[in-house]
Amino acid sequence: MKKTCWRFLVLMVLLISCLQAEIQKTESISFGPMQIGENRIPIDxxxxxxxxxxxxxxxxxxxxxxxxxxxxxxxxxxxxxxxxxxxxxxxxxxxxxxxxxxxxxxxxxxxxxxxxxxxxxxxxxxxxxxxxxxxxxxxxxxxxxQGQISNANKNHMIDYSCAPYNLHIEGLDNEYISVGCILHKIGRFKREAGMLEIYWTSANYILDDHSLPPYIATMVNNHPVKFKVTGKKGDKRIVTIKASVPKNLHRLKFAMGLGPYYYETNHNIEIKKAGWAPVGMLYSKYDITQGSSLRFFDAFVWKDGYFNNSGMYFAYDLAVAFDNRFMVIPLLGFQGLSVKYSKDYGSYHKIIYPQGLELVYMHPFGKRNYSLIMGLFTNASVVEDHYKNFWIRYGKKIFWELNYISWKKEEKEASMWGLSVGFPLMQFL
Incomplete structure (x- = not known):
């Protein structure tokens, strides 16, 4: 178990190093009071x-x-x-x-x-x-x-904040433009919908009233926004902005994960290696605000006996970096443990209080709408119950998760590790 824990920690260090190398490819990343972004289109x-x-x-x-x-x-x-x-x-x-x-x-x-x-x-x-x-x-x-601009995809700086909404701009295909998005929740509780604010600017074109950019377009449904612009040479164009605005913004979401895990128990020095066993994961998240939420999880593995680990946590965005793509999220709450070593033993139940942290890297390696998450729970300072949980999650709606959970108390011990695939179940409220 200790070897597995160390291997997992080494893997996390390697992944963090890879993230750092990927981010440092862009020279325009820096720290300070001015929020510097990432250069994603060629311009000099x-x-x-x-x-x-x-x-x-x-x-x-x-x-x-x-x-x-x-x-x-x-x-x-x-x-x-x-x-x-x-x-x-x-x-x-x-x-x-x-x-x-x-x-x-x-x-x-x-x-x-x-x-x-x-x-x-x-x-x-x-x-x-x-x-x-x-x-x-x-x-x-x-x-x-303009003569050097030929590919709209390379010269339209559509920010990652617009990635979930399938945003397209027509009419400025040979021009440098920049676009950013903010989604607001509007409407009453349980009936909240989205209002998309689109900030945009062009290098050479302004509105006909000669007001200067940036400009704002708002969308509450999928109908496009159309308007005229005038270039510095006096030419006119018609610009169309299209986006997919979510009709319903649900606060409560559920997801499920399935996969094979290696399960091992130790009870009074009697080691029972259960080997590979099926595992089921349940995830739930209730959004309180845009940067805070309540989270619930449950991991259940069974083979002869079983090991069930569930928890409820308050999560919030503590810090962001690297152009809002890297987030640090504390996890504050409690967990429940249920262990049954085999049919010959009774069940053991315990409430424990490990605290955790998640490191979230959005749109990793240029993959829009994907996320790479590394997290941990631990209460290693508590002598009575030693608990560790490490995980790495990658994907978007469907995701892969590499997970390791270990619990030990005196001569009682249970651990499991493996790879699972997760997918959304339902959402409401």
Whole structure:
């Protein structure tokens, strides 16, 4: 049993290392007050033009190739930004820049050059305005190179938050766009439905009223959203947004798992190896809020005797990282144990209090709507009952679970481990 436990721990370490390597492939992941996202479409300075239109000024502008990163707007929409360097040859001391209604004061060098570096959003079509003596004398436009864009799937940044809703955008197939989603519950208890908020922006197109993005579209059913947009060159397009909005959002869900497990018991130094045996798993989850829930599980294995382990826990999202794809979820609650070593022995029942933790990696290795979950329960500090439970779960609606459960008290012991397949049963409320 100890060897199995150590093997399981080594496997968890290896999987965590693989996750870390996968995440670190993207250079734009970082920590700090600015929430940096993952770069999932190819874009660099070769795809962006800085078009300068200035009156009587010698202006140069360029984008730093190594400054590209994706930043979340309102924790939903991923927007690329990069650092632009502007140099202006002018003898006039009264000069400043304006970008997104923010005044930017440039530095001034002894050779009479104004220069400044700052971040600009590449998917928000705002111009950089040049001012001399409080008069607008020029602008620098940020334009994506349409000629190099040929595959909508590679240039549409549809965030993972939209993955469950089968979202599609038509009409901007050769344009850079970014889209993010939030699903809200609306309606009364037991009759809650979904309202999908879709945040979107385009690199070169805005609405006909010239308001600047990001824009919001809301959907309460599967009817599409249609609207007109105008490009920087004056051309017009009709854009259609389609998505599958869930009609009912149930709070209570049930799932079941089945598989072969290796079952072993020890009673008063008499070792009884039951070998492989059938196992049944029952899972239940009641959503309290978007980030908290009550969870119930039951694992039952039988062969001659049986081992039944059930538990109820409060779970909540303690921390998120890596662009909201990695979550840490504490599990606080209690469990019940029932053991019958064989037909010759009576049943043993006990309430125990192991506490647990889950590490959840959403959309692992680019697999949309999949999840990779590693978790554990333990109360190793308690002398009377030693309990350990480790599991790794992978999939979406149908999932695979590798599980190990061990309990020991004095000379009584039971353990089981194996691989099971899980599938949804029903949902309501």
């Amino acid at each position: 300075s070769k795809n962006i033009d800085l078009v300068i239109n200035a009156q009587g000024l010698k202006v140069s502008a360029e984008i730093n190739q190594h400054s590209f990163e994706w930043v979340r707007f309102n924790k939903v929409l991923l927007l690329p930004r990069a650092r632009v360097k502007i140099v202006i040859d002018s003898h006039n001391q009264e000069m400043y820049l304006k970008y997104q209604d923010q005044i930017i004061l440039p530095q001034y060098s002894p050779n009479k050059l104004f220069f400044s570096e700052f971040y600009v959003s590449l998917f928000q079509p705002d111009d950089i305005l040049l001012f001399v003596n409080n008069q607008n004398v020029g602008r620098i436009s940020i334009v994506s190179k």
